[in-house]
Amino acid sequence: MTEPGRRVTYMDLPRQFADGEVVRRVAEEFSRCRFVLGPQVAEFESRFARLCGAAHAVGLNSGTDALFLALKALGAGAGDEVITVPNSFVATAGAIVMAGATPVFVDVNAEYLMDPAGLEDAITPRTRAIIPVHLTGNPADMDAVGAVASRHRLAVIEDAAQAVGASIGSRRVGSIGEAGAFSLFPLKNLGVAGDGGMLTTNSAAVADRVRLLRHHGLRNRDEVEVFGYNSRLDTLQAIVGDAVLAGVEQVAETRIRHAQLYDRALAPLAPHVIVPPRRAGVRQVFHTYVVQVEARDRLMPFLESRGVETKIHYPIPIHLQKAAESLGYKRGSFPVCEAQTGRILSLPVHEYLTDDDLEYVVAQLMEFYPR
Numbered sequence: 442m443t444e445p446g447r448r449v450t451y452m453d454l455p456r457q458f459a460d461g462e463v464v465r466r467v468a469e470e471f472s473r474c475r476f477v478l479g480p481q482v483a484e485f486e487s488r489f490a491r492l493c494g495a496a497h498a499v500g501l502n503s504g505t506d507a508l509f510l511a512l513k514a515l516g517a518g519a520g521d522e523v524i525t526v527p528n529s530f531v532a533t534a535g536a537i538v539m540a541g542a543t544p545v546f547v548d549v550n551a552e553y554l555m556d557p558a559g560l561e562d563a564i565t566p567r568t569r570a571i572i573p574v575h576l577t578g579n580p581a582d583m584d585a586v587g588a589v590a591s592r593h594r595l596a597v598i599e600d601a602a603q604a605v606g607a608s609i610g611s612r613r614v615g616s617i618g619e620a621g622a623f624s625l626f627p628l629k630n631l632g633v634a635g636d637g638g639m640l641t642t643n644s645a646a647v648a649d650r651v652r653l654l655r656h657h658g659l660r661n662r663d664e665v666e667v668f669g670y671n672s673r674l675d676t677l678q679a680i681v682g683d684a685v686l687a688g689v690e691q692v693a694e695t696r697i698r699h700a701q702l703y704d705r706a707l708a709p710l711a712p713h714v715i716v717p718p719r720r721a722g723v724r725q726v727f728h729t730y731v732v733q734v735e736a737r738d739r740l741m742p743f744l745e746s747r748g749v750e751t752k753i754h755y756p757i758p759i760h761l762q763k764a765a766e767s768l769g770y771k772r773g774s775f776p777v778c779e780a781q782t783g784r785i786l787s788l789p790v791h792e793y794l795t796d797d798d799l800e801y802v803v804a805q806l807m808e809f810y811p812r
Contacts, residue, residue, distance in 0.1 A: 504624025
């Protein structure tokens with residue numbers, strides 16, 4: 442049943458800062474003006490590393506640069522190939538290109554994650570690394586990916602942009618591969634007030650290299666050890682991130698509970714609405730809650746007319762984008778991914794929703810589909 446004037450938004454960013462604590466912390470820094478690599482950056486890095494169970498964390502200006510600098514620190518460059526998936530945000534492949542390497546894609550599975558069965562055929566003598574993507578906040582099968590990587594002596598970089606706090610058993614994402622790359626974009630589960638990123642690693646050498654590369658290659662104020670980049674996390678964003686980090690576990694638990702409610706309530710709508718399988722022993726933190734639906738192009742405006750905001754992550758896979766034409770892929774190259782992109786739909790799952798909001802969303806889906 443519809444409720445005139447009812448609105449279930451996809452996100453509610455203003456609520457994150459409603460108590461004024463973040464604004465107060467930021468305002469304090471304006472009396473000190475330590476805007477670049479202030480002490481709060483190192484404090485935030487330390488807490489972020491502990492959150493991820495990693496030995497080191499390095500604050501950067503974006504999740505894209507976290508991927509890019511991980512690749513550079515591990516030696517990827519011109520002539521190399523890096524394997525990833527075609528259904529991620531374009532930054533995953535873009536970072537590979539920025540590093541001078543060539544993206545090579547493999548298809549995905551029913552969870553929208555890298556299918557390890559396709560890895561062996563994608564590896565060539567030019568392959569330097571594998572980047573599995575923990576899409577939707579769901580960890581990729583790191584054991585299977587890692588086994589292939591180990592056999593071929595390849596580095597594994599986790600694209601954990603959507604997955605802060607996710608885990609496989611006792612292992613948090615970002616602590617499993619040679620490096621992990623996180624986005625702190627405002628829409629993420631741990632978002633700041635603009636762009637930001639974090640690289641995690643258990644390797645002191647990788648951490649040291651990335652710290653050099655993010656700061657023009659400066660070892661100190663006067664000595665340049667390597668030619669690097671300008672990719673520092675701003676002090677003000679570190680202050681915001683540190684404040685938000687305090688509640689990130691509760692955010693994840695709330696989103697998990699919301700996803701469980703959806704899973705139960707939507708089960709009777711199969712096959713019109715398909716919920717991905719859930720692996721035992723995996724903590725999925727639901728940056729997005731993605732289902733596959735029939736008649737999506739009719740469903741989305743129907744839901745919008747009932748006050749329910751939805752999104753598609755992502756409607757055109759990377760290998761079919763104009764930017765990727767030179768890679769030589771075509772429609773049909775990755776059939777599982779392509780079939781999913783015509784059906785996927787992201788429902789609201791954010792932490793400020795009430796059970797009544799979720800039940801309202803489900804009610805609209807039940808009205809749309811016959812049972």
